[in-house]
């Protein structure tokens with residue numbers, strides 16, 4: 001089973017060729033994974049678009065009853081959820097970043113190729129589950145933001161919100177894995193000579209984007225976890241009757257939600273910053289400012305979530321703070337817009353479809369940004385919130401900004417992905433129809449909104465004067481739909497029998513154009529060295545510009561330089577395909593569906609098999625990512641740090657945010673105990689004991705690492721067993737403590753204190769349990785033959801996780817137990 | 826003899842700038858125990874009640890730092906890894922404080938309305 005990566009044949013093989021169906025199902029090549037994402041997301045884009053057209057038909061005339069109000073709710077929920085989580089994110093992260101980023105930084109693949117495949121299959125599970133609820137009584141219908149307490153069982157008794165909740169959790173896992181993967185790739189695997197300030201702006205945008213993912217998604221995870229507990233176990237995280245504050249959901253959701261809109265927007269800024277210089281034949285204006293403004297946007301976007309909540313009565317201080325931060329975001333955004341314009345200014349423009357879309361994006365996005373600044377002012381927002389004005393705003397940013405950039409990206413990179421040029425003629429037709437359809441559909445919404453037409457409304461009265469504009473919008477929406485049909489036709493026809501694409505059709509500036517279209521399986525035959533920004537431009541033209549001017553005068557694009565075409569000097573190891581990502585995702589599907597419809601047997605089978613598959617995946621490549629793996633060549637910027645270790649640390653950074661959200665909720669809710677015994681029930685002596693056990697287990701853990709680093713496997717086993725034993729003591733005491741509390745009448749459902757206590761401490765307990773299992777598998781694998789010093793990293797990894805769990809306990813012990821003394825007496 | 830084989834086994838890759846020895850680990854563990862004992866004592870001493878919260882926080886931070894720096898080797902490993910972790914930690918901290926402020930504020934606000 002433990003297949004060694006085998007050297008590739010030396011002549012380049014187009015990554016699309018060979019392998020058959022099995023090849024695609026087991027692929028770990030970032031380019032193939034990207035294509036899987038792309039095809040899935042483009043399909044879902046069609047579905048999301050049809051849902052929108054259904055809504056537009058329903059709004060055609062006043063008092064219309066074409067579809068039921070219930071179905072209308074399902075449509076706008078599925079439309080929003082699909083477009084954001086199943087179309088824009090996978091197109092940006094899964095498709096374009098996956099495909100282009102490793103090429104642009106000169107890498108052969110991402111840091112964790114199998115994890116990449118796993119992300120895709122998990123994404124697919126989430127996407128399918130989201131739609132499956134239809135079989136069990138209907139689609140999710142509480143909006144993409146799923147405001148509590150409308151999502152509670154009392155108001156939404158069906159299974160659909162359960163499906164929504166669990167699908168989003170699953171999609172979150174997929175996104176998190178992708179983010180860790182890309183983060184490590186961009187930080188460590190850039191080619192020699194590619195310093196941060198030589199990275200392409202697309203990569204910069206993605207670097208900040210994945211950091212946002214890492215720091216924002218945990219808040220959503222926690223919010224969804226609470227909802228899950230409410231719905232499945234009868235807690236009351238969002239039920240005011242039990243003293244809870246339903247607004248908590250909005251805080252957690254928008255804490256994720258606003259960074260999320262920049263998770264969507266930043267990649268599109270990156271795309272535009274690639275397309276504009278290429279078609280203007282000028283380097284990007286103000287590169288450093290562009291980089292700083294991306295960083296600043298990322299930073300600010302984390303502190304503005306409250307602008308979605310002005311109407312909830314946060315009070316003047318909070319309102320003002322959020323209004324100010326929101327308006328500040330306009331500054332770096334403005335810088336970007338000026339930079340793009342300055343790049344175009346005075347350039348020798350080539351008016352290709354990709355460039356059309358890029359230019360249009362700059363205009364449409366600016367309109368959306370301006371309406372954003374309008375309702376960043378709290379009093380203005382009170383007029384505009386939940387009206388069609390907001391619908392206009394976010395379609396101008398999400399469609400006019402993000403979707404236009406993606407359309408540009410499709411026309412720009414499709415030749416690289418498929419090796420076929422898209423039809424420019426169809427492209428221009430699509431462009432103009434999109435412009436007409438998009439502006440016609442969404443611009444009048446500004447008026448409708450200010451006239452009072454509420455958002456998410458099923459139908460409207462005849463005498464309100466809204467009919468004409470609504471009909472106009474519906475017509476335009478169909479024009480827009482038609483323009484997308486043209487795109488699909490273009491994609492299919494051109495890919496089937498279009499003109500072959502040269503390696504460098506646009507006279508590109510970045511490294512992806514230095515390899516053939518489609519690229520060879522291993523991307524680069526020989527390790528790349530980069531000499532400056534616009535790396536490929538420098539390779540083609542050198543510095544100075546004389547050759548550039550000459551070629552331009554002759555109207556020629558220089559051929560790919562010799563050294564980029566040279567055959568590989570050394571055999572190349574590409575990661576071997578693996579079936580485990582697909583299997584794990586399949587098992588996850590079984591677990592999720594079993595949980596949702598209460599089919600416990602399938603859940604057990606799925607869970608068991610999944611465990612086996614995860615272990616299988618870990619054992620599959622004993623060598624992958626270890627020191628013997630050639631870090632110097634594959635990851636020139638790794639500073640000798642193993643990629644897996646970097647990945648784990650990244651994950652731990654993200655876990656901090658997860659626990660912070662849990663702990664904050666505990667602190668907010670703990671004193672709101674009606675009827676239950678409250679926090680005075682906590683016993684410090686008992687927990688001091690278990691704290692001691694956990695601390696000592698950490699000592700045992702480092703001793704185990706120490707032993708294996710010295711090559712003493714037997715000692716390592718001894719210390720590992722001690723670590724596990726102490727971990728079990730900790731868990732035992734916890735179980736004993738929980739039992740005692742139950743007997744004293746504190747259940748999870750008793751009061752807010754009970755639910756927060758059990759959730760926080762229990763989640764930590766789950767982490768400890770995972771740690772024990774992980775330790776156990778390391779212990780088991782230490783009996784394999786070649787286990788020795790070279791495996792120290794596996795022990796170090798589990799150790800890092802174990803100590804992290806210990807650290808979290810240090811915080812919990814202080815905040816939950818010890819500080820209780822302060823108020824308790 | 827055994828030492829020679831070890832060298833061969835590791836090959837030219839020596840990743841860690843030398844992790845500390847077992848002795849150092851034990852010292853850290855002892856420090857952790859002492860700190861924990863202090864924490865519990867502080868929590869039970871009525872005289873310390875006014876300063877209890879800051880003292881407990883400082884003690885917890887000390888434990889946190891000891892584990893992260895020595896057991897998790899941040900002190901020895903590349904700065905890069907510390908950056909990854911501290912970045913997450915900082916975001917977590919800001920989020921925690923922001924949520925507390927918002928809710929405390931919200932509670933007061935609500936009390937006035939009601």
Ligand code: HEM
Pocket residue numbers: 145261262264265307308326327329330333368369370371372373374375376377381384385386390393394397398401402
């Ligand atoms: C200058 C920058 C921006 C500002 C000041 C801004 C401000 C706002 C405000 C205040 C709202 C809340 C409106 C309400 O519900 O009453 C809002 C909603 C929204 N914004 Fe923006 N925005 C900006 C840019 C963006 C960008 C770049 C995107 C996405 C790419 C975006 C996506 C959204 C979405 C999706 C909503 C609606 C969320 C919902 O309620 O479902 N915004 N924006």
Ligand SMILES: [Cu+2]
Pocket residue numbers: 257258261304305307308
């Ligand atoms: Cu926002």
